[in-house]
Amino acid sequence: MINCVSNKLYTLLKSSGVNKLAYTPNGIDIHKFKPKTKLFNTSKIVVGCSGTLARDEKEGISEFILPLKKIPWIELKVAVPQNDNYIKPDDMPDFLNKLDIYVMASKSEGFPLKLLEAAACGRLCVATKVGGSEDLIKDNITGYFFDRNKNDLLKIIENIKKNKLLERKKGLLMRKNIENNWSWKLRSKEWINFFLANIHS
Numbered sequence: 001m002i003n004c005v006s007n008k009l010y011t012l013l014k015s016s017g018v019n020k021l022a023y024t025p026n027g028i029d030i031h032k033f034k035p036k037t038k039l040f041n042t043s044k045i046v047v048g049c050s051g052t053l054a055r056d057e058k059e060g061i062s063e064f065i066l067p068l069k070k071i072p073w074i075e076l077k078v079a080v081p082q083n084d085n086y087i088k089p090d091d092m093p094d095f096l097n098k099l100d101i102y103v104m105a106s107k108s109e110g111f112p113l114k115l116l117e118a119a120a121c122g123r124l125c126v127a128t129k130v131g132g133s134e135d136l137i138k139d140n141i142t143g144y145f146f147d148r149n150k151n152d153l154l155k156i157i158e159n160i161k162k163n164k165l166l167e168r169k170k171g172l173l174m175r176k177n178i179e180n181n182w183s184w185k186l187r188s189k190e191w192i193n194f195f196l197a198n199i200h201s
Contacts, residue, residue: 001020001021001022001194001197001198002018002020002021002022003021003022003024003191003194004021004022004023004024005024005025005026005110005111005131005132006110006111006132006134006135007023007132007134007135008131008132008134009131010023022190022193022194022197024187024190024191025111025135025182025190026111026113026132026182026187027116027184027185027186027187028113028117028119028120028178028182028184029183029184030120030178030179030182030183030184032093033092033093033096033116033117033120033121034093034120034121034122034175035097035121035122035175036094036097036121037097037098038168039100039122039123039124039164039167039168039171040100040168042075044073044074044075045073045075045100045157045160045161046075046077046098046099046100046101047065047068047074047075047076047077047099047100047101047102047103047157048076048077048078048079048095048096048098048099048101048102048103049078049079049080049104049105049114050078050079050080050087050092050095050114051078051079051080051114052080052081052082053080053082054082058106058107058108059104059105059106060105060107060128060148061078061080061105063105063150064103064105064148064149064150064153065078065103065105066078068153068154068157071154073161077098077099092117093117093121096117096118096121096123097121099118099123100123100160101123101124101125101126101157101160102114102115102118102119102123102124102125102126103126103127103153104125104126104127104128104133105127105128105148105153106127106130107128108130108131109130109131109132110131111131111132111135112132112133115127115132115136116136116178116182119137119142119143119175119177119178119182120175120178120182121175122172122174122175123171123174124143124144124160124167124170124171124174125137125142125143126143126144126145126146126153126156126157127143127144127146128146128147128148129145133145136177136182137174141170141173142170142173142174143170143174144156
């Protein structure tokens with residue numbers, strides 16, 4: 001049996017004739033990753049991401065995210081070790097809680113834990129339609145998708161800036177979505193069933 005961390009991968013393999021499949025999405029520790037601050041606490045919109053320049057071509061940090069620091073009303077925070085911005089894993093919840101918007105600009109992913117972590121902290125998530133991001137985000141309800149170009153990304157951030165009260169509610173909805181659907185307490189069941197199926201097959 002093959003496990004799939006996203007519905008997109010599950011559907012792709014199923015349509016290719018693979019039958020022994022299990023949907024095993026990632027989960028998140030909702031007690032470690034949780035909202036500690038409200039969105040929009042400063043005069044600027046705080047935008048951030050985490051990743052590595054070793055996978056920059058895939059993650060799009062240099063192409064799509066770093067240019068945002070040129071926008072005067074945006075404060076950019078990145079957890080990228082190669083930029084001397086290494087954040088220890090235990091400090092990641094505090095880093096995420098300093099953001100208003102978390103951007104994931106990847107052109108391919110499985111089910112990115114970094115997006116789950118940001119969502120669990122109640123941050124607004126703006127992501128590309130890749131892998132498990134489509135399982136997690138409901139566009140314009142709990143977050144946003146963008147078309148992996150700088151103009152589309154900036155347009156979404158500008159619209160968020162204009163509607164801060166409404167956007168705070170979206171952050172709360174995303175946190176509620178995480179609590180109801182994505183905690184490891186819930187998601188571990190799929191993984192346990194997958195392991196048991198392989199043991200007894």
